[in-house]
Amino acid sequence: MTIEVSVAELIAASAPDAVVADVAIVGGGLAGSLAAAVLARSGHQVVLIDRRAVYPEEFRVEKIAGQQLDILRRLGFVRELEAVACPYDRIINIRGGEVVDVSVGQAYGFRYADLVAMARRLLPDSSSFIVDRVTGVSCSDDVQELVLASGRRVRSRLVVLATGMAGVLGHDLGIKRRVLAERHSVSFGFTIAPSDDAPFAFQALTCYGDRASDGVDYLSLFPTSGGMRANLFMFRDPADPIMRELRRDTKATLLRLMPGLQPHLGDFRVVDQVQNWVMxxxxxxxxxxxxxxxxxxxxxxxxxxxxxxxxRLLVDVERLCTEYVPRWLETDGMGTEKIAQFYSDHAKIAADQRSLTLARYRQALTSNSDIRWNVQRRLHFLRRNLTHRVDRIRPGWIARLRGALRA
Ligand SMILES: Cc1cc2nc3c(=O)[nH]c(=O)nc-3n(C[C@H](O)[C@H](O)[C@H](O)COP(=O)(O)OP(=O)(O)OC[C@H]3O[C@@H](n4cnc5c(N)ncnc54)[C@H](O)[C@@H]3O)c2cc1C
Structure with a gap:
């Protein structure tokens, strides 16, 4: 007589006091929480562990649009996003006080903590979320083990590390970080309101920096449940005194850097704490x-x-959790030949590379003052403005021309 024993049962038998799952996910930010939801929805036993029960009000991504929405839609989470986010579909883009163009397309603004809370609520079983800090990880071809600060242990067939930029757990496994650009960018996040409490005259507005020496890429204003949110992105030495001025006297410093903002914004005030991040x-x-x-x-x-x-994180979640993990769990073992399939996925590699390419491009377009980039900067905004003007006179003409050129 043969008795069929699942891998999970074997794992459980090897350590009766451990929590057992097919997949243990460390880190319940957006990446880990969405990965847990996708896997649990397709019937896999998942444990999600985060050191905090509630994600703090920290400044992270605060808007989603375009292809990001397409992936969320494919994953089936757009309705849930709509419950915590403010929709907008028209962004006025300005530079030096003049309108460059207008972006049209569905977008949503939110507070990151609300988005993460939404993603965590997608877990069908709340007992699969453990609030604890993972202090140790050991991995092998078959069984993986996590040690938690409380002393509990979690055993699984696969561990997903979604510990964000501050996570250090990978060190246990000899995984190292290669710094590609130290102090690459500086970001500020805060909320503004009109001084007379009347609504702003726009749904969303982006103001680009004027001078390469200022290092201002753009200020993005968009609605969230907490009010009109402002994200300012810069490429400038984080030790420059302007950083302190932006934290202490945000409004005056903004208007000094981007005087063209005033007529579009009217009189306004900053209504919450300015959060500042060096990346x-x-x-x-x-x-x-x-x-x-x-x-x-x-x-x-x-x-x-x-x-x-x-x-990037949505591509990771979609490819890993809908394509690879379900297939890997069908057979024994979790060796590197399986793991390598995810890291060599074309969509993942393309998203990672595009992210680095765009990071370098935005920095150069914003702050590189050599002649080539000066010309490039002028051409960039000129091209956008011309396209916008033609589009106003002959709507859809540019899109049709582009389509014809591609064909
Ligand atoms: C200021 C700023 C602005 C940004 N703006 C944009 C933007 O406009 N557009 C955009 O696309 N992206 C933006 N990003 C990037 C985006 O926010 C991140 O890519 C995304 O939030 C990463 O999510 P994550 O789940 O990987 O990490 P996180 O959200 O950082 O989650 C990591 C989780 O792991 C947990 N954790 C870590 N270690 C342990 C441990 N040992 N045990 C248990 N739990 C642990 C943490 O508590 C945390 O909850 C921005 C980032 C910053 C910093």
Whole structure:
């Protein structure tokens, strides 16, 4: 007589006091929480572990649009996004006080903490979310083990590290970080309101910097449930005194850097604390190991101005959780030949590379003052403005021309 014993049962028998799952996900930010939801929805036993029960009000991505929405739609989460986000579909883009063009397309603004809370609520069973800090990880071809600060242990067939840019767990496995650009960009996040409390005259507005020496890429204003949110992205030495001025006297410093803002904004005030973030760009090395996969910022960080953090993490979640993990769990073992399939996925590699390329491009377009980039900057805005003017006179003409040229 043969008795069929599942791998999960074997794992459980080997450590009766451990929590057992098919997949243990460390880090319940956006990447880890969405990955847990997708896997749990398709019937896999998932444990999600985060050191905090509620994600704090920290400044991270605050808007989603375009292809990011397409992936969320494919994953089936757009209705849930709509419950915590403010929709907008028209952005006025200005530079030096003049309208460059108008972007039209569905977008949503939100507070990151609300988005993460929404993603965590997607887990069908709340007992699969453990609030604890993972202090140790060991991985092999078959069984993976996590040690938690409380002393509990989690055993699984696969570990997903979604620990974000500050996570250090990979060190246990010899996974290292390669810094690609130290102090690459500086970001500020805050909320503004009109002084007379009347609504602003726009749904959303982007104001680009004028001079390369200022290092201002753009200020993006868009609606969230907490009011009109402002994200300012810069490429400038974080030790420059202007950073302190932006934190202490935000409104006056903004108007000094971008005087063209005033007529579009009217009189306004900053209504909450200004959050400031200096971003290093890094990617991991030595990550191809049995039993473990890194996703989101734990794998590679992003330039906030490039707006590719969410695109990358959504590609990671979609490819890993709808394509690879279900297939890997069908057969025994979790060796590197399986893990390598995810890291060599074409869509993933393209998203990671695009993120780095855009990070470098935005920095050069904003702050490089040599002649080539000066010309490039002028041409960039001129091209956008001309396209916009033609589009106003003959709507759809440019899109049709582009289509014809592609065909
Ligand atoms: C200021 C700023 C602005 C940005 N703006 C944009 C933007 O406009 N567009 C865009 O696309 N991207 C943007 N990004 C990037 C985007 O926010 C990130 O790519 C995304 O939030 C990463 O999500 P994540 O789940 O990988 O990491 P996180 O959200 O950082 O989650 C990591 C989680 O892991 C947990 N954790 C870590 N270690 C442990 C441990 N040992 N045990 C248990 N739990 C642990 C943490 O508590 C945390 O909850 C921005 C980033 C910043 C910093």
């Amino acid at each position: 290093d760009l890094f990617a991991v090395e030595g990550h191809l190991q049995p039993g473990v996969v890194l996703i989101g910022d734990a794998f590679q960080t992003n330039c906030p101005a490039a707006g590719t953090g969410v695109s």
